Amino acid sequence: GMLSEVIVADAGSRDATAEVADIAGCRLISSTDVLGARLSPPRSTFITDEGKTIDFNQVVNAGFGVLEQLGAVFEEAMARNQPTVNRAEYGIYLHACGGFHLIQPLMQWFRCPAVRSALKPRFERQLKILFYRLRSEQLWFEDAVVQAPQFRKLYLLQALNFYGHWLETMGRLVAAGAFDPDAQQRRDIVAARTLLVETVLRLRQEGAFGWTGPVPGIDYETYLRFIGDACHAYHGWQLTAFAVRASPTRDN
Secondary structure: OOOOOOOEOOOOOOOHHHHHHHHHHOHHHHHHHHHEEEEOOOEEEEOOOOOOEEEEHHHHHHHHHHHHHHHHHHHHHHHOOOOOOOHHOHHHHHHHOOOHHHHHHHHHHOOOHHHHHHHHHHHHHHHHHHHHHHHHHHHHHHHHHHOOOOHHHHHHHHHHHHHHHHHHHHHHHHHHOOOOOHHHHHHHHHHHHHHHHHHHHHOOOHHHHHOOOOOEEEEEHHHHHHHHHHHHHHHHHHHHHHHHHHHOOOOO
């Protein structure tokens, strides 16, 4: 077939990447995730495709501000000992990834010793929310399947999305040296791996891994997300194997 578009992902390079991409008619994107992995203080600035120099610390501060605004409902629920938050009523779920592609690059910045003292309280708030969300969403998915079994496939795909991204986030934080989970947190990570396995088995019963395109109740966009979410889940599974080795509770 004919090539219709070339996308160049740039991580704040100081060479002529942006200029060459523009001349060649490519679409240039700057990924926060790539920038967060590549940069580290004191070299924390990058240049946008418009030629503007930006300090990634400013991006991180603004990003944490967004997470704190979106996370307020979870903190309120935790303060009330509320076991779950309704996914359908919360803004972060308007993002297909559940906000994890914002969370991952921001929290990985905590790996840098130079910024730990400033970010520690904000990082720990978000970490607490993430572990609350694991318990909250498990309850929500279980109830949703019972209350609306006609949407069972869709809910299972959403569960795959959440558990896979959640595990991937934990694995990436540990691998980057940003987070050293305690014994209870490791047990929670093992529990999330078990929930992922159970979700995959239930999807297999639905024939999901034999789908070659959209099926009744699953539109084309959701089908494509399923492919991507399966990749995130596999990545998260690989990255969190450390928790199984370190925990007395083992999953399969």
